[in-house]
Amino acid sequence: MKTRIKICGLRDPEMAKLTAKAGADAIGLVFYPPSPRHVEIAMAEQIVAALPAFVSSVGLFVNADAAFVRSVLAKVPLDLLQFHGDETPEYCRQFGRPYLKALRVRPDLNLVEYAQRFVDALCKGILVDAFVEGVPGGTGEAFDWDLLPKDLPLPLVLSGGLHSDNVYEAICKVRPWAVDVSSGVESSKGIKDVAKIATFINQAEREAHD
Numbered sequence: 405m406k407t408r409i410k411i412c413g414l415r416d417p418e419m420a421k422l423t424a425k426a427g428a429d430a431i432g433l434v435f436y437p438p439s440p441r442h443v444e445i446a447m448a449e450q451i452v453a454a455l456p457a458f459v460s461s462v463g464l465f466v467n468a469d470a471a472f473v474r475s476v477l478a479k480v481p482l483d484l485l486q487f488h489g490d491e492t493p494e495y496c497r498q499f500g501r502p503y504l505k506a507l508r509v510r511p512d513l514n515l516v517e518y519a520q521r522f523v524d525a526l527c528k529g530i531l532v533d534a535f536v537e538g539v540p541g542g543t544g545e546a547f548d549w550d551l552l553p554k555d556l557p558l559p560l561v562l563s564g565g566l567h568s569d570n571v572y573e574a575i576c577k578v579r580p581w582a583v584d585v586s587s588g589v590e591s592s593k594g595i596k597d598v599a600k601i602a603t604f605i606n607q608a609e610r611e612a613h614d
């Protein structure tokens with residue numbers, strides 16, 4: 405089965421179009437002002453408008469005020485929300501929209517128990533990322549994939565330090581529903597590189613052709 409591919413942290417419509425053309429299944433828009441990949445609502449509207457059919461738009465938030473999430477939803481027709489902070493299941497569900505819950509993997513965290521709390525019709529998966537003190541995500545750091553359980557009760561989205569040289573190995577080892585990348589397809593922090601995106605996608609799709 406094909407592993408879905410999400411490219412996170414798009415910041416302009418042209419790169420979004422090129423990313424879709426390269427074969428991405430989804431793009432991520434970061435609504436988190438401290439991030440170098442942060443987008444304003446007006447730009448997010450333009451990016452989503454530029455996407456072809458069947459390429460999903462994912463809006464990423466980190467412990468945001470619910471009112472801010474609603475103000476984004478009022479303007480930007482997002483397909484999926486991604487909560488990348490300490491949001492509770494109740495917080496995530498209040499928008500009545502499908503979402504991913506991100507967690508940062510640590511050896512002392514029981515991932516199955518964590519995921520179990522989110523299981524319902526709206527939660528479409530658990531995105532696993534590296535734990536880096538003081539930075540909620542998009543760090544380019546990988547973590548030990550052996551820490552991932554085989555019996556997670558929700559689809560797994562693997563992220564954290566993926567790039568074209570490790571994504572094939574990651575897919576073969578972890579067998580995730582999807583992979584998610586940001587730093588690994590950039591020429592510098594926050595600047596996406598279309599050649600790196602294409603190479604990443606080719607490598608991620610290799611597994612489907614084996």
Ligand SMILES: O=C(O)c1ccccc1NCC(=O)[C@H](O)[C@H](O)COP(=O)(O)O
Nearest residue numbers: 412439541542543544564565585586587
């Ligand atoms: O991208 C960011 O700047 C960001 C900031 C705060 C929370 C999450 C963020 N990105 C989340 C993503 O979905 C990334 O793809 C994921 O963390 C993996 O990032 P990377 O290791 O850079 O590929």
